[in-house]
Amino acid sequence: MTDEPFVxxxxxxxxxxxxxxxxxxxxxxxxxxxxxxxxxxxxVLLPLLExxxxxxxxxxxxxxxxxxxxxxxxxxxxxxxxxxxxRIVDPIVVKQAKGDEQExxxxxxxxxxxxxxxxxxxxxxxxxxxxxxxxxVGRPQIKVASFYGSVYPAVQNLLLGCRAVGLGASLQTLxxxxxxxxxxxxxxxxxxxxxxxxxxxxxxGNYGPTTRRPIGEVVHLDRYxxxxxxxx
Amino acid sequence: MTDEPFVxxxxxxxxxxxxxxxxxxxxxxxxxxxxxxxxxxxxVLLPLLExxxxxxxxxxxxxxxxxxxxxxxxxxxxxxxxxxxxRIVDPIVVKQAKGDEQExxxxxxxxxxxxxxxxxxxxxxxxxxxxxxxxxVGRPQIKVASFYGSVYPAVQNLLLGCRAVGLGASLQTLxxxxxxxxxxxxxxxxxxxxxxxxxxxxxxGNYGPTTRRPIGEVVHLDRYxxxxxxxx
Numbered sequence: 001m002t003d004e005p006f007v008x009x010x011x012x013x014x015x016x017x018x019x020x021x022x023x024x025x026x027x028x029x030x031x032x033x034x035x036x037x038x039x040x041x042x043x044v045l046l047p048l049l050e051x052x053x054x055x056x057x058x059x060x061x062x063x064x065x066x067x068x069x070x071x072x073x074x075x076x077x078x079x080x081x082x083x084x085x086x087r088i089v090d091p092i093v094v095k096q097a098k099g100d101e102q103e104x105x106x107x108x109x110x111x112x113x114x115x116x117x118x119x120x121x122x123x124x125x126x127x128x129x130x131x132x133x134x135x136x137v138g139r140p141q142i143k144v145a146s147f148y149g150s151v152y153p154a155v156q157n158l159l160l161g162c163r164a165v166g167l168g169a170s171l172q173t174l175x176x177x178x179x180x181x182x183x184x185x186x187x188x189x190x191x192x193x194x195x196x197x198x199x200x201x202x203x204x205g206n207y208g209p210t211t212r213r214p215i216g217e218v219v220h221l222d223r224y225x226x227x228x229x230x231x232x
Numbered sequence: 233m234t235d236e237p238f239v240x241x242x243x244x245x246x247x248x249x250x251x252x253x254x255x256x257x258x259x260x261x262x263x264x265x266x267x268x269x270x271x272x273x274x275x276v277l278l279p280l281l282e283x284x285x286x287x288x289x290x291x292x293x294x295x296x297x298x299x300x301x302x303x304x305x306x307x308x309x310x311x312x313x314x315x316x317x318x319r320i321v322d323p324i325v326v327k328q329a330k331g332d333e334q335e336x337x338x339x340x341x342x343x344x345x346x347x348x349x350x351x352x353x354x355x356x357x358x359x360x361x362x363x364x365x366x367x368x369v370g371r372p373q374i375k376v377a378s379f380y381g382s383v384y385p386a387v388q389n390l391l392l393g394c395r396a397v398g399l400g401a402s403l404q405t406l407x408x409x410x411x412x413x414x415x416x417x418x419x420x421x422x423x424x425x426x427x428x429x430x431x432x433x434x435x436x437g438n439y440g441p442t443t444r445r446p447i448g449e450v451v452h453l454d455r456y457x458x459x460x461x462x463x464x
Contacts, residue, residue: 019256021251133276141368
């Protein structure tokens, strides 16, 4: 392996990837945390954000907002917030892995990302507006389910879009765990709620198939416990 | 228009639609509520459910479950639950529309669906398991955001999959608004939380482009209020 600098692809060529067969994109989606540190062109990022917002929202409210963070001081501030929790959580999960080499290898990309947070090219922080029918915490469930049901479908579109053009991305909540502080860093008014954070950069890690339980174990027909599609 | 009975497509032919260009599927996704009442083959539905679960979950917990409801008595029980709220909400929204013909036309498919609930072919109810790190209500936000972030990405995959094969689908929370009752109908243990409900059938309504605000209005760079991509 040589250490030649990475040259990001031409934006138009990269965006052509959005025409990939949909099922292929879904089947090979995975959290890609090892990223090249070169910037991601707005000519690629903005069309991806635009496409992602074709997703549905509850009552068609479309009260979304994307905070795109590229400024180094801002990335450092968010990184500092996340690292407070990371320093507590990391030793616990390392200890829980009990020297299991495979487990430790799986954790390595996440740890690399936490340690290089401010160097990652760009973060997208999807936000949504709370109102009488949509709230990020509390009760009743319909209000909370409607809030997140207006954000995560667009987030999934964005993750699939990144995969299709060759950008690495992953869905995270931990780096903005302390929401009041995240809101302060980003200058958000109280009604605008940051929901999660997606670090994005040209993929160094690989996309590729993931493993899931057989569908027959996940599907129940008409009533819980009725599982006619279980494999014998 | 003739009233010939609808003949569902061959499952293999329908599933070939999953190879459609990803961006086309996203751009033409919309809530399709007018459905043919003929059954949806498991040969189509199960592969869509399987593909949808390629989506990510928080901490890779994969604690999901799909309740597929086709039994008429079960559909009637859920429909009864939803209609209690529908009968209260519907007159209010009709009144709010103030005779606006366009608004009333937009509402018609939803009202049709509420009135024909038990006749719709199949409902998918995505559920997720609550645990110490994932909860559907309450606080802190990270616990709630992580819960829904493990469900709605898969839901979006399912909605895109339906669009690609020609099935009508839409994301709804209202029909299961009273969660304890929904849980009782479905026989769900307390730890398994129904999140939303997706009525599915062969599309009678049309998929097609939707309108969204210009992306420059939605994107803020580095700090809330900094909007360099606004069109002049």
